[in-house]
Amino acid sequence: MCSVGGPFGDEEIVWPKNYRCSACGKKFKAVGEDPACPACQSSDLEELPDD
Numbered sequence: 001m002c003s004v005g006g007p008f009g010d011e012e013i014v015w016p017k018n019y020r021c022s023a024c025g026k027k028f029k030a031v032g033e034d035p036a037c038p039a040c041q042s043s044d045l046e047e048l049p050d051d
């Protein structure tokens with residue numbers, strides 16, 4: 001995890017992570033611990049680095 005300093009104080013901000021669906025290949029951003037592909041609802045996801 002990378003920590004980002006910013007003007008947000010210690011407010012908890014959840015940034016979306018990039019994922020790619022292993023089932024259909026769709027790339028998307030999601031938050032939460034158990035995201036699912038918006039296209040096919042698969043939870044077989046690969047987490048991608050931010051770009």
Ligand SMILES: [Zn+2]
Binds near residue numbers: 024039
């Ligand atoms: Zn999918």
